[in-house]
Structure formats: structure tokens, C-alpha cells
Amino acid sequence: MSMMADTISLIPGAGLPTLTLAEAYVMVSWWKAILFLLPLVGWAAIITRVYDKHAARFHLNRQRWNIVHIAAGGVAFLVGFVMPLPGIVGFLVGFFVTLTILGLDLLVYPMIANKDERVPEDHKVKIDFSSFTAAKQAKADAKQLGSSELVVRGPDKVAVPPPNRETPDFAMRLAAEQLIIRAMAVRASRFELAPSGKDNAYRVIHTVDSLQVPGETIPSAEAVQTIDFWKGVAKMDLQDRRKRQQADIAIEREPDKKKLRLTALGAQGGLRLLGTFDPDTSVRRKKDEMGLLKPQIEEFDRIVTDQAGVVVLATPAGQGRTTLLYTTMRGHDAYTSNVQSLEFEIQDALEGVRQNLFDPNKDGAEFSTSLRSILRRDPSVVGVAELPDATTAQETIKGDLERTRIYVSLRADSALGAIMTFVKATGDPEKAAAGIHGAIAGKLVRRLCMNCRVAYQPPADLLKKLGLPADKVTQLYKKGGQVLIKNKPEVCPVCNGIGYHGTEGIFEVYSIDEGVRSKIAAQDWNGVKIELRKRELPTIQQAALRKAVDGVTSIEEVMRVTAEARPAQPAAKKPEPTAQKG
Numbered sequence: 001m002s003m004m005a006d007t008i009s010l011i012p013g014a015g016l017p018t019l020t021l022a023e024a025y026v027m028v029s030w031w032k033a034i035l036f037l038l039p040l041v042g043w044a045a046i047i048t049r050v051y052d053k054h055a056a057r058f059h060l061n062r063q064r065w066n067i068v069h070i071a072a073g074g075v076a077f078l079v080g081f082v083m084p085l086p087g088i089v090g091f092l093v094g095f096f097v098t099l100t101i102l103g104l105d106l107l108v109y110p111m112i113a114n115k116d117e118r119v120p121e122d123h124k125v126k127i128d129f130s131s132f133t134a135a136k137q138a139k140a141d142a143k144q145l146g147s148s149e150l151v152v153r154g155p156d157k158v159a160v161p162p163p164n165r166e167t168p169d170f171a172m173r174l175a176a177e178q179l180i181i182r183a184m185a186v187r188a189s190r191f192e193l194a195p196s197g198k199d200n201a202y203r204v205i206h207t208v209d210s211l212q213v214p215g216e217t218i219p220s221a222e223a224v225q226t227i228d229f230w231k232g233v234a235k236m237d238l239q240d241r242r243k244r245q246q247a248d249i250a251i252e253r254e255p256d257k258k259k260l261r262l263t264a265l266g267a268q269g270g271l272r273l274l275g276t277f278d279p280d281t282s283v284r285r286k287k288d289e290m291g292l293l294k295p296q297i298e299e300f301d302r303i304v305t306d307q308a309g310v311v312v313l314a315t316p317a318g319q320g321r322t323t324l325l326y327t328t329m330r331g332h333d334a335y336t337s338n339v340q341s342l343e344f345e346i347q348d349a350l351e352g353v354r355q356n357l358f359d360p361n362k363d364g365a366e367f368s369t370s371l372r373s374i375l376r377r378d379p380s381v382v383g384v385a386e387l388p389d390a391t392t393a394q395e396t397i398k399g400d401l402e403r404t405r406i407y408v409s410l411r412a413d414s415a416l417g418a419i420m421t422f423v424k425a426t427g428d429p430e431k432a433a434a435g436i437h438g439a440i441a442g443k444l445v446r447r448l449c450m451n452c453r454v455a456y457q458p459p460a461d462l463l464k465k466l467g468l469p470a471d472k473v474t475q476l477y478k479k480g481g482q483v484l485i486k487n488k489p490e491v492c493p494v495c496n497g498i499g500y501h502g503t504e505g506i507f508e509v510y511s512i513d514e515g516v517r518s519k520i521a522a523q524d525w526n527g528v529k530i531e532l533r534k535r536e537l538p539t540i541q542q543a544a545l546r547k548a549v550d551g552v553t554s555i556e557e558v559m560r561v562t563a564e565a566r567p568a569q570p571a572a573k574k575p576e577p578t579a580q581k582g
Helices: 021-025 030-057 062-082 087-113 130-145 168-185 220-233 294-306 321-329 367-375 390-397 415-426 429-435 460-466 514-521 525-533 540-549 555-562
Strands: 151-153 190-195 201-208 211-219 245-253 256-267 270-277 309-315 339-343 354-357 381-384 405-411 436-448 454-456 476-478 482-485 488-491 500-511
Touching: 030 062, 030 087, 062 087, 168 190, 168 201, 168 211, 168 220, 168 245, 168 256, 168 270, 190 220, 201 220, 211 220, 220 245, 220 256, 220 270, 294 436, 294 500, 309 321, 309 415, 309 429, 321 339, 321 381, 321 405, 321 436, 339 367, 367 381, 367 390, 390 405, 390 415, 390 429, 405 415, 415 429, 415 436, 415 500, 415 525, 429 436, 429 514, 436 540, 436 555, 476 540, 476 555, 500 540, 500 555, 514 525, 540 555
Parallel strands: 309 405, 309 436, 339 354, 339 381, 381 405
Antiparallel strands: 151 245, 190 201, 190 270, 201 211, 245 256, 256 270, 436 500, 454 476, 482 488
16 A cells, blocks of 8 residues: 555564554554545545536536546546555555656546537636636635625725625615626626616616617616716716716626626716626627638738729628727737727737727817827728718728728628718718728628537428529528436526527638729729629528528528618617627
């Protein structure tokens, strides 16, 4: 036994001393036993509290994994005890081998489980022992702060302690926290609390996977108290009920820690509070994470490499326009080039880029004037986050477009629509056409939940209507929303029964050559459309269908997103689904 201090014969009459029961009891040093059991206890805690629950939640063959873990633990235990080396050397070798086996078991599960498509990105297992220290500290903070559900930190990073539980302020704190807790529970990326316009009440709107979902209705007095509470946390001016105010705070609810950007402003009928979770990371995407198809990535690279002229970037309202602008600008080396941006609101810090924030409340401030000032500094690349007026468009085409690349971000449903919008805004089709070098347009589709999506064989008439080959497309997927647990259907824990989890970009990407420019100058839009189609690059609808064939989204979602825009309708009583800002 590797844990014995010495090897002693217990055979009577062998010429060696005979041990009593008490003497045999102390053959193994007590400190060796404790030291040996510590890693086993820690390993068992991680397996039972983390890995087993994770496997059960995402249906990763929990029974098989438990067999693997038990086998690893058994082998580690036996090897540690039967190591055929005497004395302290045997103990140390056995202890090291035990740690190695247990460590390998802890590493193998996340390596395999994280690759399973049923596990969402934000639920992948991460080995980070610093989290144990953080969790311990969070518990200590929570104990110190009281029994409120959230740990709230203001812009100064200092925790805001809850009031005494016997006071009315404590009840108000709990009520205000529910606004955030409910938003986090439904996986909202954004929420809005604003007057509903009737019954002297406020309504909550959650943005989930780019769609707005109506939430609860709150009495006016309670809603105003809630807004004032969060304004106070964010160190805003409580007396100013009209001016737009914005600040970042931190929210902690174990195990989640989120940055929350709060915006408060006056609205018709009262106050309005907007909250965006993790605004910086939500717009932070690499080129190959955007959803671009392979030929579109090649065209994208061709446009960025050109480094001259105007490139229009377009999405419908709230469909990832900021993300598209930031990702495109990151394609330029900001350390070898003078790269600048002009923005109404800076969502994320772009490394090496001079980001100019436009303040509309400043006396004499005009967006077009700010752009003109930037263009006079001889920049290499300029990102214009909005096209608020015709004067801004006119300033754009006055720039030195042979030496400067200007990205103009605007709202449009397609690349052609973006070109038409920009040309119309300039009021000079010929000059605008001469300066356009590219157009990139995109939308967002919701991703099917990989934990509950349902496969089906599409009917031939549907494939024919969609222009998909029946001999190649034999299976598509639709949303589920439920999973079987012990042969009983239950709401999917990943998507909360929605059937979708996350979003994916669909795009059309076109560089503009002289042939297309001549038709733009003549405002021959049908001719422009024909010329772009000759490139045989995917349109937004074709890109969406590719995502459906690959099982990323559903045909129903494709039809919803790519349907032709309808004429504006009178305002309805209930809010129509709209897309997330970003």
C-alpha cells in the first residue's frame, strides 16, 4: 500500500514483532489520508454540481457520462492505493497519478460537450478556477448587502446596498429589480419601459432574438418609481425629466454578470427607460462570425481592399447595422491608417480608431458639419454611422474619394435600396454614382434552437415554390419548443419554448464597377439590378434559403424576414414585432 509508512509483517511466529489492532490502525498517516481524499472530494463536487446537471439539461447522454466519471474516479482511487512503491515515494507517485486521472476526466467532458450543437455558446462549460473565488466573493457581498436578488453596481463600480427591509424603500428596490430579472429570464438583449398610452399605465417591451415581445403592464406610479430608482443607480439627474441621459451599470445575479446600458429620456405622456444588456459585446463580431457565405466573404475582402470611394452599408431598423459598420471598419489596419468614425452613440471601442461622438444638444451642432471637419483632416477611412439628412450625403461625395474610403450606414432592405437611398439623398446622381464603390446589405434571421428543432421531409411543391432542388434537399427543420424528458414533453430549457435561440446574419455583398456606375448615374434601377444579378452572388433571400437548407433556421423564418416590405399601416393598439437596435 503506497500510503503505509513502513511494510511490517503481521504473521505470528515470523520472528518479527506482532502488531495489536491499535498499532495497525496507525499504519497509514492521518495527514496522508486527508490529503489523498481532498482532490477526490473536489472532483466529485464538480461532477455532481456542474457536469451532471449540464448533461441533464442539454440531453448529452447523462447516463453514459456518469459511467465514465465513476470509472475514472474508481481507477484514480485504486491506483493511488495500490501503487507498488514503498514509503513516501509510493505515496507521492500515487497522489500525482490520482490527480492526473481526475484532472483528465474534468477536461474531457467540456472538450466533447462544448462541441455538441445542442449546447448554446453562452452555456458552454468553461474551466476557470478563478470563478470559485469570484463566486465566494459574490456570496459574501450578497450576505453583506442583504436579501435582494441582484447585486447592483453603479458607474463607479461600487455596489448599491439595499435599504433596510422594514422600510418602504426596500419593497421599491425589489420591485425595481423585477424589471431586470424578468428581462434576463426571457433572454432579452434589450428592454423598454414606456407609457402605454392608455389606462395611465406603462408597458414593458422585451427584445428577444431581434423581435420585440410585449411584457407586463405596470401602474404609472410604480413605473415612475422604478425609472427613478435606476436613474439614481446610474447617477443621472433625477430632476431632469426631458433630456436624454445615458450611463452604464453592472448587474450580478449568480452566475450571470452583465453590463447594462441605461438610457432615460422624456416621452409623450411621461418618462421612458431603455436598457441594453452587454451593448459592446453584442456588436462585436469577426468577419467569419457574421453569417457571410464563402463567395460573399471574398467579395467583402475585395471591397475592403479597394480603400477608396463610398460603400453603403444597410439593414432595416435594428437589424445589426452597427455590427455591420464596426466589423467592416475592423477590416482596416487602424495603426497604419487614419481611421475615424462619426457616431450618435458609441456602442463599442474600436481599437486604434478615433471615434467621434456627435452631440446634438451642443449649440450649433450639425452632423454634416462634423463630417466635413473630419474629412478635412485627410483620413484614410471614415465610418459614418447615420445618414440623418441630405446635407450629410452631399458632404460625403465632396470628399477626396480617390484617397479616402467612406462607409455610409443607412436604413434599407437591400443593396439596391441602399444605393437608391444614397443617390436620392445627394441630389446629384452622376456625382454620387462616380463615388460609389460597393454596397453591403443585411438582415437577421433567428437561429433554430439546436436542442429542440424538429426535422421533417419537405413536400415537393414547397421545394418547387422556393426554387430548391428536390433531389438534393431531402430534409429541413422547423421550430420545436419542447423536448422529451423521461418520455414526457416539457418546455425546452434552452429557448424557453420559443423554438429559436440567437440570430444569424444574411447578406448581399456587391462591389460596384464602371458598368454599374453608368446605370446608377442614369438612374436605371432595373438595369442596376440586372447587372448585380450577373455576378451570381447570393441575394439576401438566397442566403436565407441556404441557412434553412443547412438547418440553421426555418423556412417560416426565411419567409418572415425576406417578405416584401408592405405599405405603412396606421398604428395598432398592440406593438408590432420589430427588430433589435444594433
